[in-house]
Amino acid sequence: MEEERLDPNLPMKELDLDADLQKKHQAMLDRLSNRHQARLDNSLARRSDSTNSTESTSSFLCRFSDCKKSIDSQFADARLIAQSDPSRLKSHFADISSSISDLEKLVAENSYFLPSYEVRSSLKTVSDLKQNLETLNSELIPKKKFSFRNKATTKKELPKEPEPVKSDPVSTTNFKIPDSPGFRNKTNETLVKNFKGTEIGEFTLSDLESCEVRLIGCCSVVFMNRLKDCKVYMGPVIGSILIEEVEECAFVLASHQIRIHLAKRTDFYLRVRSRPIIEDSNDVRFAPYCLDYEGIELDLEKAGLSEETGNWGNVDDFKWLRAVQSPNWCILPENERIGKVHIEDSVSRIEVFVLLISVILVKCAPELKIITLYGWITPYSIQLLWLQRWLMELAFGILSFFFYPSCECRAVCFKAIVLSFSEQFQGFVFLVPWIDQFHGFEAEAQCSMASKEETCFNFWSFFYTSQPFNGPMLKKSPSAGV
Amino acid sequence: MGLLSIIRKIKRKEKEMRILMVGLDNSGKTTIVLKINGEDTSVISPTLGFNIKTITYQKYTLNIWDVGGQRTIRSYWRNYFEQTDGLVWVVDSSDLRRLDDCKMELDNLLKEERLSGASLLILANKQDIKGALTPAEIAKVLNLEAMDKTRHWEIVGCSAYTGEGLLEGFDWLVQDIASRIYMLD
Numbered sequence: 001m002e003e004e005r006l007d008p009n010l011p012m013k014e015l016d017l018d019a020d021l022q023k024k025h026q027a028m029l030d031r032l033s034n035r036h037q038a039r040l041d042n043s044l045a046r047r048s049d050s051t052n053s054t055e056s057t058s059s060f061l062c063r064f065s066d067c068k069k070s071i072d073s074q075f076a077d078a079r080l081i082a083q084s085d086p087s088r089l090k091s092h093f094a095d096i097s098s099s100i101s102d103l104e105k106l107v108a109e110n111s112y113f114l115p116s117y118e119v120r121s122s123l124k125t126v127s128d129l130k131q132n133l134e135t136l137n138s139e140l141i142p143k144k145k146f147s148f149r150n151k152a153t154t155k156k157e158l159p160k161e162p163e164p165v166k167s168d169p170v171s172t173t174n175f176k177i178p179d180s181p182g183f184r185n186k187t188n189e190t191l192v193k194n195f196k197g198t199e200i201g202e203f204t205l206s207d208l209e210s211c212e213v214r215l216i217g218c219c220s221v222v223f224m225n226r227l228k229d230c231k232v233y234m235g236p237v238i239g240s241i242l243i244e245e246v247e248e249c250a251f252v253l254a255s256h257q258i259r260i261h262l263a264k265r266t267d268f269y270l271r272v273r274s275r276p277i278i279e280d281s282n283d284v285r286f287a288p289y290c291l292d293y294e295g296i297e298l299d300l301e302k303a304g305l306s307e308e309t310g311n312w313g314n315v316d317d318f319k320w321l322r323a324v325q326s327p328n329w330c331i332l333p334e335n336e337r338i339g340k341v342h343i344e345d346s347v348s349r350i351e352v353f354v355l356l357i358s359v360i361l362v363k364c365a366p367e368l369k370i371i372t373l374y375g376w377i378t379p380y381s382i383q384l385l386w387l388q389r390w391l392m393e394l395a396f397g398i399l400s401f402f403f404y405p406s407c408e409c410r411a412v413c414f415k416a417i418v419l420s421f422s423e424q425f426q427g428f429v430f431l432v433p434w435i436d437q438f439h440g441f442e443a444e445a446q447c448s449m450a451s452k453e454e455t456c457f458n459f460w461s462f463f464y465t466s467q468p469f470n471g472p473m474l475k476k477s478p479s480a481g482v
Numbered sequence: 483m484g485l486l487s488i489i490r491k492i493k494r495k496e497k498e499m500r501i502l503m504v505g506l507d508n509s510g511k512t513t514i515v516l517k518i519n520g521e522d523t524s525v526i527s528p529t530l531g532f533n534i535k536t537i538t539y540q541k542y543t544l545n546i547w548d549v550g551g552q553r554t555i556r557s558y559w560r561n562y563f564e565q566t567d568g569l570v571w572v573v574d575s576s577d578l579r580r581l582d583d584c585k586m587e588l589d590n591l592l593k594e595e596r597l598s599g600a601s602l603l604i605l606a607n608k609q610d611i612k613g614a615l616t617p618a619e620i621a622k623v624l625n626l627e628a629m630d631k632t633r634h635w636e637i638v639g640c641s642a643y644t645g646e647g648l649l650e651g652f653d654w655l656v657q658d659i660a661s662r663i664y665m666l667d
């Protein structure tokens with residue numbers, strides 16, 4: 001540290017010393033200036049957008065501290081004035097107030113290039129100055145008798161969280177907010193949505209647990225809240241993505257703006273046009289976008305996101321006031337990143353394979369409960385997605401049709417197959433009147449249900465319980481049939 | 483608006499108006515200001531702190547303060563209340579889930595004494611998005627009819643993307659402020 005204390009002017013006198021010494025001096029000076037630069041860079045490391053930001057930031061800081069000093073001395077003057085000429089106090093306070101607002105303007109004018117820390121600490125300084133002014137004002141020009149009220153308010157220096165005020169019941173009763181498109185309240189599912197060819201505005205994911213979500217194509221806004229242990233893969237979003245209350249998830253997202261609130265232990269693979277921000281979050285890690293599906297290039301281009309901006313790592317933490325790296329987020333180490341993720345919007349081959357295996361197993365070992373069986377052979381990541389579920393139903397329908405000899409049961413199976421078609425493809429409404437022909441069979445089928453056939457019904461009802469469709473034949477209450 | 487402040491305004495040399503833009507984060511405040519000013523809106527980061535734009539509008543000079551709306555920095559809003567002539571509350575009409583939050587913050591703001599004289603323009607932004615609530619629906623949710631009768635207010639649907647509705651809103655705001663403050667000329 002000794003060299004730092006040397007006066008840079010000293011070498012001038014020693015010019016005529018031998019060249020060796022001179023060289024040494026030069027080297028030292030270089031080192032010094034390098035070190036100075038490094039220190040500057042360090043403190044400004046967080047924002048490196050513009051090449052000259054270092055320079056303009058430091059010049060801003062100079063101006064800012066000059067102004068602040070002069071305001072501080074104005075404060076000191078105020079006390080003197082209060083003793084010598086109290087009548088001048090008012091105008092003096094007005095002067096201080098205008099100096100403070102000039103200072104505030106200075107911050108505002110420069111805030112677009114300043115590192116976030118500087119903006120926030122300058123803002124804090126400004127608000128402290130205002131507070132001081134108020135305190136001094138009430139102290140030197142006491143207006144009210146109950147001056148302690150003013151003092152009390154000056155104590156709360158830190159901005160406090162807005163208190164949650166119970167919202168007016170009137171407002172919620174006189175208007176029902178409609179639901180927007182989205183996936184809500186799901187556990188252990190693979191949820192797929194393809195936006196291609198549809199005109200989707202906003203899309204919502206909420207209250208999901210242990211799900212995998214794939215959104216293919218472009219949309220304009222995405223809201224996500226309360227997700228736990230989920231994987232979310234998403235095509236480009238033209239507007240913004242808002243994420244709240246997520247835990248132990250992985251997101252692969254591309255968007256113009258990304259705002260993350262209340263996230264814990266979550267990884268984000270991003271491509272963003274502007275700087276992503278986090279608030280009230282911890283243990284979040286960032287990496288570049290890594291999604292692939294057929295046609296993603298076109299979608300990215302359409303959304304103006306075909307180029308990597310490098311912004312995925314320029315995260316602003318609204319909860320971190322310091323210039324040093326926020327402890328709440330970090331860059332995801334390369335060896336821990338997931339590779340390129342390829343998604344498809346239909347059932348992938350492995351899922352069809354799993355489906356086939358399960359069908360075969362069920363056939364060979366019908367006494368096994370289908371639920372256990374399915375949970376057993378299906379890897380966690382590819383839990384039932386609707387198409388898969390439907391294929392499964394269909395396969396069971398067809399299998400049962402051939403395996404159960406009794407005519408009534410076949411009829412029921414057939415009906416189920418038809419119904420499951422018309423369920424999935426709502427366009428097939430013409431099938432519906434046709435289904436009615438089987439109504440006559442239904443009662444009989446339910447009455448003459450032998451234990452073997454019952455197995456068939458068991459898994460039908462299992463599959464249908466969580467489905468909107470709940471065909472009458474599946475309500476297996478014995479009385480219904482009689 | 484008290485007599486004193488009216489006099490103060492008249493004494494001003496230019497016809498200046500101070501306009502404060504607030505609203506939840508992501509509602510589109512910065513985009514709106516840039517759009518009005520004819521600037522590029524393709525890359526906007528969430529506002530850390532605030533921006534000031536001075537815009538000449540008709541024969542007035544508007545000082546527009548666009549303050550960041552992230553929760554952490556909402557508590558700084560009160561630093562900007564002083565001398566506000568017009569308050570613009572921006573709502574993201576597609577963000578249905580946070581409408582409660584939005585209502586609560588607006589209610590808190592309107593309790594603020596220093597803002598009691600300000601004209602209030604509510605911009606129901608992002609009308610271009612499919613599924614966005616209409617201005618009438620937003621008015622219902624925010625229960626605007628129940629507002630203090632002395633307040634001058636107006637709600638206008640707009641889109642910062644297409645620019646639709648923005649001028650209509652600001653026209654109303656500027657006229658309303660002008661008729662209250664610069665009525666004497």
Ligand SMILES: Nc1nc2c(ncn2[C@@H]2O[C@H](COP(=O)(O)OP(=O)(O)OP(=O)(O)O)[C@@H](O)[C@H]2O)c(=O)[nH]1
Binds near residue numbers: 510511514527642
């Ligand atoms: N579709 C659509 N998107 C909009 C509109 N206005 C703004 N946006 C988008 O909404 C997002 C938020 O916009 P900003 O202007 O940054 O929001 P803000 O209110 O300034 O947010 P804070 O600075 O955090 O308070 C951006 O992704 C904009 O592109 C609009 O009219 N329509």
Ligand SMILES: [Mg+2]
Binds near residue numbers: 527528529548
């Ligand atoms: Mg902004």
